[in-house]
Amino acid sequence: MSQIQERGSTHVYIVNKISKEEIESMVERCVYEQPPFCNAACPLKLDTRSLLKAVADGDFKKALQLYEKIAPFPLILSQGCEAPCEAKCRLCERGDGIAIREIESAVARLGEQSRLGSVFRTGKKQKVAIFGSGLFALFLAGELEKKAYPLTVFCEEPDLESFLHCETEFLDPEAFSQELKRLKRKDIRFEFGCELTPDFFTDKRRDYQVVCASEKAARVFFTDAVCIPELMYFEEQNLVMGLGKGVMPAAFGAKKAALTVDRLAQKLDPRNTRGQEGSVESRLYTDLSEASQLCRVVCPEDGYTKNQAMEEAGRCIQCHCEECLRSCAYLKHYRKHPGLLAKEIYNNTQIIMGDHQLNKPMNSCSLCGQCTVVCPNGFDMAHVCHLARQNMVSTDKMPLAPHEFALLDMLFSNGDAFLARPQPGFEACRYVFFPGCQASAIAPATVRAAYEDLCSRLDGGVALMLGCCGAICDWAGRYEMQDQTVEFLNRELNKLGNPIIIAGCPSCRKELCGHTSLSVCGIWDILNEIGLPKGTEKLNRPMALHDSCGARGDARTQESIRRLAQGLGVELIETPYSGDRSPCCGYGGLTAYANPEVAGEMTDSCLERSDAAYLSYCMACRDRFARQGRESRHLLELVYGTDAGAPPDISEKRWNRLTLKKELLQELWGEDCMEDKLDFELNYTQDARRMMDERMILTDDVIAVLSDYRVSGEAVLDEESGLLVARRRVGNATFWVGFTQEGENAYLVHRAYSHRMQVVRREG
């Protein structure tokens, strides 16, 4: 058997196949983390989406906590806010946007205040003073108190009520009284009745590390005061100051000013490390197709009641872009948006020493490209995972175990089971039929019928090539092996006279298109051209069409398949996610080998789209659907009236390929194949066959163990089970077989298992 070299653990970093810039530009395409439009429009960055969700759920306490994060005085803000968020609500495009301001107002009125305040906070050492009153001073006092600065407010007003009343005349008495209570609970020291003169300021400022003032006070202290609006800072006098009028400018100004205070308190330049302030543009994608409640709940003059607010907030569609997460079983399984997963997978490729925890996710993507089609920005997870796999191979970090069975299977397809012959009677041919390794493995009779049909109806000769197109090593990221495969196939095609390739599988068609200059078409194209073979039965039955991921973006193939199926009398059931949006059956990208669980979820997600029998045009899809117990047929089975029957196990797949080759060689080309006959009889219990299939153990592996046992006599008798257990190292694994002897030259296999570790006796 061909072998593949296991990797070592002392690595030489050979070549980086993946660039950080490329990944970053891909990550940039994922808009999952973009803020919703309401949140982006809010200069104070209120988490509006979460607030509306909390209100819709009736959790006003949580809603108020969210609101208090940006508003130390929620009633003042909600009554005076200009609500730039409302105009940006996506529902405005279909009907009424959400009445966010009224909901906030209801939250501020009805929400239960959290009693936990500054109890667990560690106070800061730098003392801050605010001179003056008004909205800016009030909001800034709230912000700085939240940040735990020892804070003193110097104001002209004689008491707290008057201080709060300044610039808040619009508040109704109830709201005023609530905000007064809130202000009283804050840990702020006030000096009332101060005469805010320049001398007073000069005198007092000495005791404070940072000083702030309302615009009015600042202009009294310094008639030439110039405020930098981005920082709320009069640099010349090292004074944080207010600017402008109105609730929103004051609230936003106080936010910026509080950050400036932080920088100054740390003796840093207030210009640096400020992050993104104010409203921003969002690139989020929102699917509005399911938005249904488009009319605003009418708001009474005295504001929403709790129930009304809940109803109005319940209209929010909670803008999220989850187009790929909704459709892709792989992303659903890992519960991560592709931007994050791509970043993590890239980081995984860059680890020199340590655990590569993202190996499994990287190898679990089916590389099918569905995400790229459903993503509004064309995010290509397949490209990321494929590059990452290649990178792991190039840096000798890629474990062989997840892909070894598939790679060995490919070597088998292009080795023992490979066949390339011109049509009998021809030296060079106009065409070559390339059915694909899965077709020969799963439906050999269909392959033969198709080949014989093509030979009989096409002019110029049709050669046959049974083998693997190279998709297996391509998917595994084994680029060197892929180069060798391409070279091998091109050499063989050249021997056949460089014919037009008629692929039997859309993935082979796609793969071969990329690796040969020859023209490649699908058998479906030819059949549409020359018509169905004589005697093809009309089916007149409904079937759900599953498009192959190999045909994604290939409108011609998809159309060709539909025409052919309709010609066969199939009433096609188009399912959601058909055509270019079709998901992978779980075979693609070697997911079935690297992560059978995810592959199973992919198959299930394909099958949950319809209860009907499935029609596919890739043999791997046919096989996986049939394995799940669904009636599943390949288009060519319908064309040629064949039935591949129950899905074969892994050993039968190999046997089918070998037998097809042998029969065709004998019957079409008159060549005899040497057959290795076993000199002993080997039978399997049903259990053994099942576990061998699950554990990827071939009958060939079992034969190797038993052959070895018959020569060496080395085995262990387990008294408990009564089984003899023998073993043999084959390639990179040790296979163990539990059997009973059923006569001199006959054995019944009960169990089989394997491990990759080598085990040796140790002296001492």
Add this chain to the structure above:
Amino acid sequence: MAAEKNYYTIDPEGRLHCMKCHVPLIKGKAKFMYLDNGFPVELPVCPVCGFVYVPEELALGKVASVERALEDK
């Protein structure tokens, strides 16, 4: 001298027999090796021919999980 570390121990307790040498397997010293790592263990070993037996539970349990961990190193 410090006691030698064993990562895993199985005592056959006389239930396993070497078919070649017709003797019971005993608890003996063995070593698992994978990707340039070695793990000393004690497994059922034939005292005559040195056949080392890896039971199914061990192969599919501990050995498989250590293999996965080393593969991702």
